[in-house]
Amino acid sequence: MAQRMATSGAYPLPQTLRIGYSSGNMGKSLQWNTVELFYLYYLTDILGLPPALAGGLIFLTLVWDGLSDPLAGFLVDRYSHFFKSYRRILACSIPFCALAFSGIFALPVLFPTHTIAAVLVAGLLFRIGYTFIDIAHNSLLANLTSDGHERTVLSAYRFFFSSVGTLLLLWLAAPVLRQETTAEPFVMFSVMVGVAYLLVMYSCVAAIGRRGQLQMVSSRRSSSMGASFLELLQNRYLMWLSLFVILVSLFVTIMPRFAVFYSKEYLGGAEQSTYLVAAYTLGQLLSLPCWLRTAKCFGKYHTVKLALMVFTGASLTLLFAPVSFIASALAFFIAGFAFAGINVIIWSLLPDAIDINEQLFGRRHEAFTFGIIVPLMKICAGISAALVGAILALTGYQGLDSEWTAFGIKEAMTFLPLFAVLLAMIPLTRMKLLH
Template sequence: MGFNEMGNNREDKFLSKCAYGLADIYGGGAFVVISTFFTVFLTKALGMSPALAGTIPLIGKVWDAITDPIMGNIVDRTSSKFGAKRFYILIGSIISAITFLMLWMNAGIESVGGQYTFYALMYMLFSTGFTIVMVPYNGLLPDMIDDYNKRGSFSGIRTVFSSFGAILAGLVPTIIITDNTNASLYFTVAIIFSVIFLVVILLTFFGTWEKQKEPVKVPLRKSLVQSFTVYKSFSFKLFICIFLAGQGAADFVTGLAVYYVDDVLNAYSGGRFTIMMGVLLLAQFTGTILFSIIMPKTSKKFPILIGFPVRMIATVALLFLSYEGAPFVIILVLSFIIGLGMAASSVSIYAILSDMADVDELITSIRRPGTVSGMATFIRKIATGLSSTIIGICLAMIGYDENLASQKLRQAAGTQMGITQLYVWIPVALMALAIVFAVLFPMNKPEYDIIKKEIMRRRGEDDSKITSKEIAVCEKVTGFKYDKLWNEDNALKF
């Protein structure tokens, strides 16, 4: 079951929280490297057009539409002495390391069609490896711990490690990739991170535990329909909206950072991009710790409600500093504030995710955290793929010239202005949406406690009578009438 099973207070041990959180160095770091550098690798190092390069992640997400729901259902149907989720985390540790490395190989293909096909295939393989690890990992916490506050504590430590992974993923490449047109430097980075990802995922496997439960009996052939029935939950719908908007705002910052610093500020060389990314990611790390402390005393959506408005102000302020020779110290200060706001999103999202399986169970009577996690992971990768695609299309629309980029020449003034507008206004719009969805989200700790109590009643573990207030909460959180809850058909029929 893992080395932390010795002792009855493992849920309270700091080492248990660290062991659980370590794998999110991979979860938080892999996509920072990809969203920051993969399109740059394709356009600046290999000479692919930004419009083509931007669509490759989207192809991976179409593939995810198949693999993520299936993986979630496979997890829920698996029985293992390690626990189903930990079993796949173990297998995925090796697969994820290999597929990440393959993503950054320079295949030496000269034809546009051959090059595009190769990297689209590599991205699909990477996405599969990511799915094998992160779908069971995202569903692990509900099968480790039942207590609402303890879950929040574990999620908080997880986001600290996720932020640490983002720091590594943001800084190490900028130190090594001194010439962003040299493809071999990207592969060196890939080797380093493949080893890191393998180690941290294995440490999570050995340091966690999982409560044994009966595997789901529904035939796998119905997995697609069953997977999408998680969207029947009102809370899960709003959670996905928060997830898409909040993480999408972060994806546009990391995805456009190199273009903004290199082409607008002309500050990539001399270590200034490394400094800027370091400040941004250090702020995320600091913000993760800060919001993890604040969240148990407020609510799981509070970090977004306080962090995003401040981040929006700092982002808009960049409009007045987006030119070559702008005071770099002021840009660093604004980047620090932006990083704090980015941390708010991660802290809230992963804390809320751990409660979505309970809401789904009340609706369906089936305990299926793997399926819930699979659909959340799928949506997360869809958001990343869409952001990369939109970035590529937008860069093409504003006249980005990949030939100038491969020759280390700057873009036209109009293109530089367009990059600035993209870098500022798309994240601001997405943050505004995330705030609206967070305000509408119907569940804090009191509501969660009512949901858990009602599940116990349905299981026959609590003989108390439900009150009219509790009925109203159950209906508001789930989006179902009370007499329609705890019905297996809610999971089987879309």
């Protein structure tokens, strides 16, 4: 405990550390949002896979990612004497993750007669690298400071850089989406993203410096993976937070996943999706001061409930407003504005769950806790991607076939998030009572 407090006191962190650490989210955003926004389109419209199969392949890789996260988190906590610091884990994992990311686009082109196997193998390799990057970087949020407000500030900084990464990604992707449907521009695009990722992530590692030392766990205080998992299951606060995360990751995030297909049918071309997602991202960026101020004045729980209400307004705008680029962009902007508040508070509540576990059992399980929650997000993202693929299949979408009507797309983009918003109020109420 003493070692942790030496590097994570309840005082404001230096601005350079805030920016340097949070910039890691920019690098992760480049990779994560490429897969989230464009990889399903790449598999269906470029490689010609059926949408249900393409969504299923993405789902399988995210399930693999989700299953490997708890193991990676447990190993980091259990063998802290070997890893020493989160900085070392990041530095060693970054090159592999960058190379594997380019592989998810390149391998199917290199092995055209084994496209499905190439997509699956490349996806599994990429997810292994991403797991260790994500676990180490996310765990630093609980490690760098023990102050609740400072964690909220760090969460906002992280989200800001995630949004900047998304905007950079859209700038790189727009020319690719305007070209003819061939794989080579996408492969070159993945290489450019990989280079940008390397530069950003190693800048993050340099900024962390000597901070982020792992809490050394003695053999007497260490526990098996099963015992650690049972402890987390007894943390009711963490369980309610997990339910909230599931609802958000499954349904609230589904709107941008449909953006490229919605744009192709309603707005005249897939390239229009870059403007919709840009509006979504600008909403996120502009909202951050608002959500930080709201959280400071009214607390985390009132803030996230307000964000959910704003998201409801975005869904209703998309559902009932006349179909046009302006109305669609406005709906995406409001949705992004709201989602920023939801996301910032989620990442601010996670370290609170770790603190509660330490109060209950005397063990923090920093990396292991993130190794449970983060895979929940990823598995739910995989299910959500598979759900998008299934909905596209039900509407008759065939990727390369231009004859297609999008009945049901707009309804799915709005009704599913509205359903999740209503249910999400239940875990939020329970968490407030427990904290």
